[in-house]
Amino acid sequence: MPPVSPQKRRYRATTIVALPGVHVLLEPILASIATHDMAVVRSGDHFEIQSPFGVAYLEMQSGRLYLSVETDNQNALNRLKHALIGPISFIAASEKLEFDWTGDEAGLTPLEDLRVLRVRNTTQLTPRMRRIVFEGDDLFRFDRDDQLHCRLIFQPKGVTSPEWPALDDRGRMVWPEQRKLATRVYTIRAIDPRKDEITIDFALHHDAGPATRWAINAAPGDVVGIVGPAADGPKPAQFHVLAGDETGLPGIARILETFDRGVRGFAFVEIHGPDDKQPLVHPPGIEVRWLDREGAAPGTTTLLVDAVRSVAWPPDLQDSFFWGGCEHKAFRQIHRILRNEVRLPRERQVLYSHWHRSLRV
Ligand SMILES: Cc1cc2nc3c(=O)[nH]c(=O)nc-3n(C[C@H](O)[C@H](O)[C@H](O)COP(=O)(O)OP(=O)(O)OC[C@H]3O[C@@H](n4cnc5c(N)ncnc54)[C@H](O)[C@@H]3O)c2cc1C
Structure with a gap:
């Protein structure tokens, strides 16, 4: 008899948050989730959310939002929570939501989609636009025509052993010993994972913040983390x-x-x-x-x-x-x-x- 493969272990967690304006916020929340590489499938009053990290179920009832997540990889549990609470908290920013989860826990887990990039070369395209070509391993997940954006985590110059944030059981980003680094969202201008290459064009604006300052000073070997991808690209049209x-x-x-x-x-x-x-x-x-x-x-x-x-x-x-x-x-x-x-x-x-x-x- 062939060996019986063991049933894959599923990891589950649930949270309930009071959200009084839920009827107004529901559609924008779902739309925002859908732009973060997740598919939302409506079934009556329930929504199934399919993500690369697992599946989630969302329901609204009497001013409350019920959210449950399910994965077959323990680390992915926190990543899925993070993927969901980001867009929800962003849309319901005025509500200062707290997500208390019950169910399986994973402890502090690494960001599964984080890849480390090093500057390969830089070019001044125009006076106010600097192109940076990065190299990094295993960039295939970012090679998507329908998901153009990413989040960059800027490491200080000269860092030899970069430290990265982890995710806790609430799905929040936790920085090593509070050493928080700047992160900003950018568009992937070009990508060729076969050449281990991602290109980002940085607009150099006058009131430069940490991202622009980093880009101005970038030199071969400098390090950023990249997570994502997210956000919709265009759909076919005439x-x-x-x-x-x-x-x-x-x-x-x-x-x-x-x-x-x-x-x-x-x-x-x-x-x-x-x-x-x-x-x-x-x-x-x-x-x-x-x-x-x-x-x-x-x-x-x-x-x-x-x-x-x-x-x-x-x-x-x-x-x-x-x-x-x-x-x-x-x-x-x-x-x-x-x-x-x-x-x-x-x-x-x-x-x-x-x-x-x-x-x-
Ligand atoms: C989905 C998405 C995709 C993006 N793609 C790109 C991209 O491909 N290339 C790119 O260059 N930017 C892109 N951005 C914009 C970029 O994330 C912001 O401009 C970011 O604020 C720059 O970070 P910073 O640290 O330089 O400045 P911050 O610290 O964020 O801001 C410092 C000051 O500069 C001002 N400021 C910020 N950006 C600009 C600007 N562009 N012009 C003038 N003043 C500004 C702010 O109001 C603030 O006063 C994207 C943003 C999003 C949300």
């Missing part, structure tokens, strides 16, 4: 509109390169000045318009908003798609235009707030 400032440009450039020759539409890119233009590969039917701020501070103009408003959309919005990323105020205005004026279906658009002008982090 008509595309892309819009972004310098932080959206890496995503726009990458997406344009993937378009079929027959695709039509516009790419609007807001830049500081003419010398920030870069050559873009795109089909002839896509018109690229560089929107020059003419010295105005980033995040203070209506250039992108006006450009998006000027588009004459084709009648078939189901065969159209919008993709963009920019400063928060423009993000909100464009979001309103797409929803109220264009009436572009929700599943036909991906728009991110990339940074906040009034935010000091």
Whole structure:
């Protein structure tokens, strides 16, 4: 008789959180979860969430959110909790949610999707855009056309044994002895896992924070951690509109390169000045318009908003798609235009707030 394979052990945990505004927050929470490499399947009042780390079940009842997670790998338990509480806490930021889990525990576990990158080379693409090509092992998980973003963890210069955060049983990131490092979200401009290579384009903004300072000083051998991927890419369509400032440009450039020759539409890119233009590969039917701020501070103009408003959309919005990323105020205005004026279906658009002008982090 063939040996009977033992039943795979499943690890389970559950949490219940009071969330009074749950009826308003449910849809944005589900939409945000869906952009983080998880598929949401609705079944009546329940939602099954399929993730690379396991499966979760979400339910809302009388102002409470019930969440349970299930994995077949003990370490993945904390990673799945982390993947869920991030988008939920972000959408329900005003509620200051605490997640107390019952069930199986894993203790402190490493970030399963963390990979270590070292700078291979740097190039100054334009005065305000620095390209960094990184090398690292086992980067295949980041090679996705539908998941363009990642989170970078910036290590100090000269570090020889980098320390990384772990995840606790609540799904929270814990830093070694409180030595917290800066992390920021970036777009993967290009990736070739067969060459162990990831390329990121860093916009060098005037009010440089830790990420920009790191990029300005980056030299071969410098180390970052990368986790992800997350966030949606574009879906197939005949008509595309892309819009972004310098932080959206890496995503726009990458997406344009993937378009079929027959695709039509516009790419609007807001830049500081003419010398920030870069050559873009795109089909002839896509018109690229560089929107020059003419010295105005980033995040203070209506250039992108006006450009998006000027588009004459084709009648078939189901065969159209919008993709963009920019400063928060423009993000909100464009979001309103797409929803109220264009009436572009929700599943036909991906728009991110990339940074906040009034935010000091
Ligand atoms: C999904 C996503 C994808 C992104 N992709 C990219 C990318 O591919 N390339 C890229 O360069 N950026 C990208 N960003 C934006 C990037 O994460 C932010 O610009 C980040 O704040 C930069 O970090 P920092 O440490 O330099 O500045 P922070 O410490 O975050 O901020 C310091 C100060 O600078 C201001 N600030 C932040 N960013 C800008 C900016 N771009 N222009 C002007 N002022 C700014 C802030 O308001 C703050 O006052 C992306 C963001 C998101 C959410």
